[in-house]
Amino acid sequence: MIICRVIGHVWATKKEERLEGLKLMVVQEECGPGKKTYVAADAVGAGIGERVLVVSGSTARGVFKQGDVPADMAIVGIIDDLETEKNRQADSGGEVRPHGHSG
Amino acid sequence: MIICRVIGHVWATKKEERLEGLKLMVVQEECGPGKKTYVAADAVGAGIGERVLVVSGSTARGVFKQGDVPADMAIVGIIDDLETEKNRQADSGGEVRPHGHSG
Amino acid sequence: MIICRVIGHVWATKKEERLEGLKLMVVQEECGPGKKTYVAADAVGAGIGERVLVVSGSTARGVFKQGDVPADMAIVGIIDDLETEKNRQADSGGEVRPHGHSG
Amino acid sequence: MIICRVIGHVWATKKEERLEGLKLMVVQEECGPGKKTYVAADAVGAGIGERVLVVSGSTARGVFKQGDVPADMAIVGIIDDLETEKNRQADSGGEVRPHGHSG
């Protein structure tokens, strides 16, 4: 999975019929040099600004009950907390907080 | 999915027979540093200049009724509007407009 | 699909037996910053110097009748013409010519 | 597979139900210019700081008994030793040690 931030919505009236009813979100990679932007179908009710887990390829397609939706990226989790070694040592009050630490 | 702009057509007389009848479009990534160019089979009647949603891999192959077309990228939607946090705050009359806002 | 130029051949005596009989070509990406080089199995009789359409992954595997060849890239079309907006406006006699225009 | 270092954990209360019970680790690529960060489901009991082998795509999905988990990256091995030509010649006491060499 990649870690993304939900940054927007996409509207497409003319689309493959099996995409009907899916919520298509604009997500941006949080990590890595590229910070690429993608469109992912939402499976968990994610909102703008939330950090999410995004899967790709045939795995994304399998997330939806129908099984044959033409979507190759899906949001499968909303990140509550992300704890890394780096955070623990150097960053105690930033946006990426240790689990259970309220700030 | 990736967000692309349709920028052209490809003609190939000599090709795998199962590609026969597919409309092959040249698409260019809109987001990210690379802005790579690809060829995608069109499933929704997209035209030059339109912004579209493009899927890859086995998902693209599954878009076409035949099921076994040797195409690994497909246009599955034409983007009407793309609303992002960034647009809403900083960009009120640009090309990327909030949904339902006529400029 | 990606747009590549065929730039060479590969010989491999010692190889997975199901690759036997496939013509393995060296192809180089035409578009994008990377211009990476790959090896693709040829399904359409492409020659050195030709511009071709290349598919990847399980789609490439499915191009060959046997169905289970261990090849993850395949040449599926020889490009006759590639017409883009950019070409039409700025480039009237270059290598990338409008369709049906003989130079 | 790619070689990664485990650098953290991810907590996500709201997630696709089939991710329930999987341990989601933050991993960072060890090699290559990007050093991208991903989230992978752990199949071997890896700990923070360990170097691991990570698989992607449908291969990752197949690692878990259920078969249909919506995870497209999985940790499938903990690296004891990694011996390369470069190490053998130039690097005799560094972090990447020849196999069976205790330092």
Place this chain on the structure above:
Amino acid sequence: MIICRVIGHVWATKKEERLEGLKLMVVQEECGPGKKTYVAADAVGAGIGERVLVVSGSTARGVFKQGDVPADMAIVGIIDDLETEKNRQADSGGEVRPHGHSG
């Protein structure tokens, strides 16, 4: 396929049981700007220093008889010779030699 050089071995005692018995090699991309390093399961008896063909994804998994090995990269051929236009014109005695040319 990508063209890689075999540069080392990986040892992993703790690993997904279906990886047992596979020879895991460290391979480095020969072409392209990145020259990324990967780990691939060897299907052809490749040795350190050899140039090889590497497949990825579900294609790699299918190389092994068991069918369900959790490996997403496999070495499927040892390159004897690689002839490209560039070599033929400018490079007559280098490491990349025309086929059948003994130097």
